[in-house]
Amino acid sequence: MTRMDNVLGERRTSGVSLEAVSKWFGNVKVLHDIDLDIQSGEFVVFVGPSGCGKSTLLRLIAGLEEVTEGEIRIGGRDVTDADPSNRGIAMVFQTYALYPHMSVAENMGFGLKVAGRPKQEIAGKVAAAADVLRLTDYLDRRPGQLSGGQRQRVAIGRAIVRDPDVFLFDEPLSNLDAELRVEMRIEIARLHQSLGNTMIYVTHDQTEAMTLADKIVVLRGGRIEQVGSPTTLYDDPDNLFVAGFIGSPKMNFLPAEVREGAIRVGGHPLPDPGLAARLAEGTRLQVGIRPEHLRPAEPGEPAMPLTAQFAEFLGGTTYLYGIVGEGLDCVMEVDRSVDTKQGNQLNVTAAPDDIRCFGEDGLRIR
Amino acid sequence: MNAATMDASIRAPARRRGRIRYHRAVFHVTAVLVALLFLAPIFWVVAASFRTKAESGQPPLPPWPSGPFSIDSYLRLENFGQSILHYSGNSLFVAVGTAALTIVVSTLAGYGFSRFNFPLKGLVFLLVLATIMVPFQSILTPLFLLLAKMGLQNTLIGLILIYTTLQLPFSVFMMRNAFDAVPKEIEEAARIDGVKGARMLVQVMGPLVLPGVVTVGLFAFLNAWNEFLAALVLLTDQSKFTLPVLMTAVRSGRFGSIDWGAVQAGVTVMMIPCLILFLILQRSYIRGLTAGAVK
Numbered sequence: 001m002t003r004m005d006n007v008l009g010e011r012r013t014s015g016v017s018l019e020a021v022s023k024w025f026g027n028v029k030v031l032h033d034i035d036l037d038i039q040s041g042e043f044v045v046f047v048g049p050s051g052c053g054k055s056t057l058l059r060l061i062a063g064l065e066e067v068t069e070g071e072i073r074i075g076g077r078d079v080t081d082a083d084p085s086n087r088g089i090a091m092v093f094q095t096y097a098l099y100p101h102m103s104v105a106e107n108m109g110f111g112l113k114v115a116g117r118p119k120q121e122i123a124g125k126v127a128a129a130a131d132v133l134r135l136t137d138y139l140d141r142r143p144g145q146l147s148g149g150q151r152q153r154v155a156i157g158r159a160i161v162r163d164p165d166v167f168l169f170d171e172p173l174s175n176l177d178a179e180l181r182v183e184m185r186i187e188i189a190r191l192h193q194s195l196g197n198t199m200i201y202v203t204h205d206q207t208e209a210m211t212l213a214d215k216i217v218v219l220r221g222g223r224i225e226q227v228g229s230p231t232t233l234y235d236d237p238d239n240l241f242v243a244g245f246i247g248s249p250k251m252n253f254l255p256a257e258v259r260e261g262a263i264r265v266g267g268h269p270l271p272d273p274g275l276a277a278r279l280a281e282g283t284r285l286q287v288g289i290r291p292e293h294l295r296p297a298e299p300g301e302p303a304m305p306l307t308a309q310f311a312e313f314l315g316g317t318t319y320l321y322g323i324v325g326e327g328l329d330c331v332m333e334v335d336r337s338v339d340t341k342q343g344n345q346l347n348v349t350a351a352p353d354d355i356r357c358f359g360e361d362g363l364r365i366r
Numbered sequence: 367m368n369a370a371t372m373d374a375s376i377r378a379p380a381r382r383r384g385r386i387r388y389h390r391a392v393f394h395v396t397a398v399l400v401a402l403l404f405l406a407p408i409f410w411v412v413a414a415s416f417r418t419k420a421e422s423g424q425p426p427l428p429p430w431p432s433g434p435f436s437i438d439s440y441l442r443l444e445n446f447g448q449s450i451l452h453y454s455g456n457s458l459f460v461a462v463g464t465a466a467l468t469i470v471v472s473t474l475a476g477y478g479f480s481r482f483n484f485p486l487k488g489l490v491f492l493l494v495l496a497t498i499m500v501p502f503q504s505i506l507t508p509l510f511l512l513l514a515k516m517g518l519q520n521t522l523i524g525l526i527l528i529y530t531t532l533q534l535p536f537s538v539f540m541m542r543n544a545f546d547a548v549p550k551e552i553e554e555a556a557r558i559d560g561v562k563g564a565r566m567l568v569q570v571m572g573p574l575v576l577p578g579v580v581t582v583g584l585f586a587f588l589n590a591w592n593e594f595l596a597a598l599v600l601l602t603d604q605s606k607f608t609l610p611v612l613m614t615a616v617r618s619g620r621f622g623s624i625d626w627g628a629v630q631a632g633v634t635v636m637m638i639p640c641l642i643l644f645l646i647l648q649r650s651y652i653r654g655l656t657a658g659a660v661k
Contacts, residue, residue, distance in 0.1 A: 115560055
């Protein structure tokens with residue numbers, strides 16, 4: 001029996017499913033017919049720019065906002081109109097939302113106390129959760145006497161003690177400094193491994209999404225842009241938005257045109273990406289190539305000229321910022337052998353598989 | 367040259383320390399002077415209350431004692447009407463009642479204005495605040511008539527109702543701000559923990575708005591304790607007098623002379639609960655007043 005089993009008892013987790021969920025705030029529709037299936041035990045991350053509706057979606061699942069249209073099921077049970085406390089969820093807030101007047105132990109055990117559970121059981125569960133989160137020495141302190149990271153651990157502990165089917169995280173790391181954020185990210189990943197619960201995590205940070213998720217849901221303007229594993233979204237984005245949002249530094253987008261049977265950027269031909277669709281002569285499109293996929297071309301290869309402007313040396317890699325053709329900004333990852341002096345010209349190209357094409361409507365051309 | 371620079375480097379910090387000491391001295395002297403300025407009248411009153419009747423009536427009254435120590439003034443105060451304890455009891459009942467009622471009503475109203483949405487919320491709140499601008503002396507007559515209609519004239523309960531009414535606009539405003547300062551997430555976390563209704567107000571929000579509650583309660587208590595005009599108008603039965611009204615009654619001695627000694631004794635007695643309350647609650651009180659000022 002692991003330490004975690006003490007906390008959770010019998011392991012039981014459940015999936016979440018959303019059917020045509022819409023949300024209106026007054027006259028503004030902030031979520032448009034969201035359909036989503038989350039498998040039991042999955043770590044799902046909602047990601048998107050601010051105002052995309054990701055937090056609202058999480059709050060709908062939590063029951064903190066009312067669903068305007070549609071249905072939410074947790075573990076097969078319709079919870080659309082259920083009280084937040086009866087949904088089998090626990091939530092960790094960005095601002096921690098700890099009760100400032102209660103000690104750490106009281107904070108963690110408050111939910112069980114409200115539910116009228118015996119004191120011994122509460123103390124046992126709190127102690128077990130504190131053990132897992134290394135909070136045992138702080139149980140008597142008030143939240144005000146803790147550091148940011150410790151407070152966030154208390155908030156997570158409060159969620160664990162509730163023994164929920166589904167954990168909800170609302171940008172839990174945004175208030176922490178960079179170093180602590182990485183540390184807590186690993187801690188949350190470890191927690192998911194040992195608990196095995198369904199977890200839904202909201203963030204605007206694509207790195208957090210990539211590192212934590214089994215499945216990423218990319219949202220924009222209240223609509224789901226794409227759902228998939230981090231590798232799927234990275235390798236096979238459905239549209240310009242997802243392609244630009246996932247990956248750091250951003251994918252380069254270069255306007256191109258089909259002429260003489262080849263895709264050309266500023267007149268320079270690129271290797272044939274082997275599209276299933278046949279593009280008519282004169283079609284305008286956007287070519288997307290990630291910085292890490294651009295490389296100096298061998299003589300004779302189809303390539304575009306890049307004029308170096310400046311370079312960022314990051315130790316392992318260097319990012320070279322330059323201009324392709326007539327003033328198109330382009331970033332590429334280079335190794336130290338490449339001369340990154342300002343004004344230096346080099347021919348760059350990419351493997352055919354690493355070139356992604358997007359139509360003028362922003363959708364991927366495969 | 368070398369010696370000179372060394373000298374300077376040694377002297378520089380010393381001079382600096384000297385300046386800090388000088389600032390501190392100025393600060394303390396100023397603080398003591400201001401404190402004396404405020405304490406002087408209180409000392410004067412207390413000192414005057416412990417003099418004989420003849421001496422306390424002397425104009426001009428020097429602040430330092432010139433005659434023997436005497437508790438005559440307190441005895442005269444005690445012998446006026448019923449005992450001073452009885453009148454203190456009246457005042458205490460009115461002040462505590464006003465504070466309690468004000469706290470209950472303004473907490474509920476503040477919670478409502480802060481957290482719930484209802485039609486015309488903004489307008490209603492504005493109207494509540496606008497009543498602060500009406501001088502209460504101007505509505506004393508209608509209030510009196512209203513109480514008379516309800517059969518509450520010349521009762522302490524009636525007085526409590528009037529004081530509470532006058533206290534409420536400011537208190538509701540205070541409490542709304544106190545609730546506004548509580549992050550919504552804490553309430554949401556409590557909802558997920560299964561807290562509902564009154565329990566939310568008492569167990570979760572209550573402790574967080576406590577400084578506001580203390581401020582509102584203290585204001586209500588002090589104002590009700592010290593209020594004179596409404597009490598004078600509404601209370602006709604001498605046994606129901608509160609302390610401020612008692613003071614005017616005590617003042618008039620025989621043949622139009624004024625018994626300053628008894629008045630000073632009464633004022634001293636009146637100060638005691640205010641001082642005690644304020645000293646106990648000053649920390650929460652200041653936190654309540656500055657709540658929301660700094661994030």
